[in-house]
Amino acid sequence: MAVLSTPRSAVELASKGRPVKEILFRTVLLASLALALIFLIALLTFVLTEGWPRLDARLWENMPSIRNPEIAGAQSAITGTLWVISLTAVFTIPTGIAAAIYLEEYADRTRWYNRVIELNIQNLAAIPSIVYGILGLGIIARTIGLGFSVITASITLGLLVLPIVIIASREAIRAVPPSIREGSLALGATQWQTIYRQVLPASIPGIATGSILALSRAIGEAAPLIMLGAVSFIRFNPDGIFASYTVLPIQIFNWISQSREGFHVLAAAAIVILLLILLLMNSVAIWLRNRYQKRW
Amino acid sequence: MTRGQRRLSAVATAAIVVGLSAACGGTNTTPPAGDGAASAPASQGAGAELAGQVKVDGSSTVAPLTSAAAEFFSEEQAKVNVTVGTSGTGGGFEKFCNGETDISNASRPIKDEEKAACDAKGVKYTELTVATDALTVVVNKENTWATCLTVDQLKKMWEPGAEKKITSWNQIDPKFPNEPLKLFGPGTDSGTFDYFTDEINGEEGASRKDYSPSEDDNVTVQGVEGSKGGLGYFGYTYFEENAAKLKAVEIDGGKGCVAPSVETAQNGTYAPLARALFIYPSTAAVKRPEVAAFLDYYATNINKIATDSKFIPLNAEQESKLKADLATLKTQ
Structure with a gap:
């Protein structure tokens, strides 16, 4: 145990009540961790045991069926999810990084408008997702006229997670020591060259981790997409950015509310697929962080 | 400097590869035959193979029936993509009267304010009774x-x-x-x-x-x-x-x-809780051959579809009324 490595005298010097408090504090911390883990394990065990009979190729090879849970699959929902999330990444990551670079490297924090922007980004991150759904319906789907399509969903989800990408990217950019910038500038590089060749490469691990975590949030969203016309029954994969679509969370919700037991098993199996996609994305984030981490 | 750039481009490439492979996965996958017999249109009365999309939205009570119809229909017309949403009867009419869907599912008749919304946008429609429900x-x-x-x-x-x-x-x-x-x-x-x-x-x-x-x-x-x-x-x-x-x-x-039973709901003795379930096709959408073909299929096979999805089928009188109503709609 770690306590044993502390010099004995130091422990003895401490007042009498302290070890008790120390133990109590540790127990509370450990219990908090255990609570989170127990729920996660319970959830995983439940969906795995419930969904196991249907966790096979039918799930991604077949299209949804309302008539027979035995032949039903989630292919259109899986491809729909991949389409929407890829497009969300295309919209949100460049925009988020650009905004973060502006705020960190160019913005003059003494100006009132920059402070207003900063405050608003913090606020935007806390807005409930359904509000973005209403925004997407009113402005993107109807006023701009993109309709109920993959691109409308992607732009809306992109807006939803943009504040998270900006905040994570800013943290990463801020963590690059000023001496790196000063060194680059002293050698005659322009500000843009300094950012592009020194600051950005050094902050990639943080930016990538933040972006992938933001996309992981977007992938589980159902509420805004219900507003945006993600349909509950579709037997076709999306064939472009203006196609109709559905996503895994919606398909899962639809199956759970069916009356036949077979569909509930199917829903559990689809939850496992969704968790696997999430896990894959998070592993990429961890890998990127470890691979490109730099210490000064 | 070059090391930094290499890193940046490596990450960018990784991101693009992930993005593209996902996108390609979407485009290149040909929809496999869901239940074996989905390909090869078997018995086609009208003949020609149609393509296009039919958008349906509305009541979540009627959705399983229309979804089953869409699934049966895909065995005959594999390239017509029928999507069924579940915004609820009210939410469905809102989109329908805005011209965003072709057919609206409804578990009650259209309300006056919804009629007004449809009129304002010039959306014309016909009410078709497709099944009976016993609350x-x-x-x-x-x-x-x-x-x-x-x-x-x-x-x-x-x-x-x-x-x-x-x-x-x-x-x-x-x-x-x-x-x-x-x-x-x-x-x-x-x-x-x-x-x-x-x-x-x-x-x-x-x-x-x-x-x-x-x-x-x-x-x-x-x-x-x-x-x-x-x-x-x-x-x-x-x-x-x-x-x-x-x-x-x-x-x-x-x-x-x-x-409550199939018989008492069909003959109307299960009063007052027996109700009709409707679909509202838009007159403009019916002019498109794929929508017309879907509705034809729906009406012709209505009792097969209803029985399969455990709805209460129409009685003989209601069934002939459905077919007559659809025929009138198509001439409009």
């Missing part, structure tokens, strides 16, 4: 006393004035035991809720609020199954799927006790 009142298996309830008794339980006052079965009828009354039902956004409150409480949307509402009928099933004094209501399909767990109550609408 089924269910109680716990151990409930031996309530085999038949009158509309007045149901009203006594569900009317807004019953809130916090009617809490025990013996308040409904002194002959009933003193068992706590636990009520379950659909949420206020549902067409089923609108219909039930209208027929039982006399005013659409008027209901006591201290019951357990849920948009998911499985929750109602579990609730009634789990409490001896439980009572709930939902569509007949749901009762049929859960008949082993629950007991359906006979309803006395003034002409004696009638149990």
Whole structure:
């Protein structure tokens, strides 16, 4: 145990009540961790045991069926999810990084408008997702006229997670020591060259981790997409950015509310697929962080 | 410097590869034959293979029926993509009257304000009755006393004035035991809720609020199954799927006790809780061959589709009316 490595005298010097408090504090911390883990394990065990009979190729090879849970699959929902999330990444990551670079490297924090922007980004991150759904319906789907399509969903989800990408990217950019910038500038590089060749490469691990975590949030969203016309029954994969679509969370919700037991098993199996996609994305984030981490 | 750039481009490439492979996965995958026989259009009356999209939205009660129709239809016309949404009857009409969908599913007739919205946008439509539903009142298996309830008794339980006052079965009828009354039902956004409150409480949307509402009928099933004094209501399909767990109550609408069943719903004796389910195709959409073909298929095979998805099929008279209505619609 770690306590044993502390010099004995130091422990003895401490007042009498302290070890008790120390133990109590540790127990509370450990219990908090255990609570989170127990729920996660319970959830995983439940969906795995419930969904196991249907966790096979039918799930991604077949299209949804309302008539027979035995032949039903989630292919259109899986491809729909991949389409929407890829497009969300295309919209949100460049925009988020650009905004973060502006705020960190160019913005003059003494100006009132920059402070207003900063405050608003913090606020935007806390807005409930359904509000973005209403925004997407009113402005993107109807006023701009993109309709109920993959691109409308992607732009809306992109807006939803943009504040998270900006905040994570800013943290990463801020963590690059000023001496790196000063060194680059002293050698005659322009500000843009300094950012592009020194600051950005050094902050990639943080930016990538933040972006992938933001996309992981977007992938589980159902509420805004219900507003945006993600349909509950579709037997076709999306064939472009203006196609109709559905996503895994919606398909899962639809199956759970069916009356036949077979569909509930199917829903559990689809939850496992969704968790696997999430896990894959998070592993990429961890890998990127470890691979490109730099210490000064 | 070059190391930095290499890193940046490596990450960018990784991101692009992930993005592209996902996108390609979407485009290149040809939809596999879902149930083996989906390819090779078997018996085509009209002949030509059609392509295009038919957008349907609306009631979640009617959605399983239209989805089943779409699934059967895809065996005949593999390239027509029928999508079915579940925005609810009201939400469906909102999109329909905005010209965003071709067909609207509805578990009640269109309301006046929805008609006005459709008129304002110039969206014309026809009402087609596609199936019958019997709203089924269910109680716990151990409930031996309530085999038949009158509309007045149901009203006594569900009317807004019953809130916090009617809490025990013996308040409904002194002959009933003193068992706590636990009520379950659909949420206020549902067409089923609108219909039930209208027929039982006399005013659409008027209901006591201290019951357990849920948009998911499985929750109602579990609730009634789990409490001896439980009572709930939902569509007949749901009762049929859960008949082993629950007991359906006979309803006395003034002409004696009638149990919900296919026959009593079809011949109209299960009053007042038997209702029609509708689809509203838009006149403009019917001009498109793929929409017309889908509706033709729907109407021609209506009883096969209804039986397969455990809906109450139309009677002979209603069926011929559906076909006649569709024929008139197509000439408009």
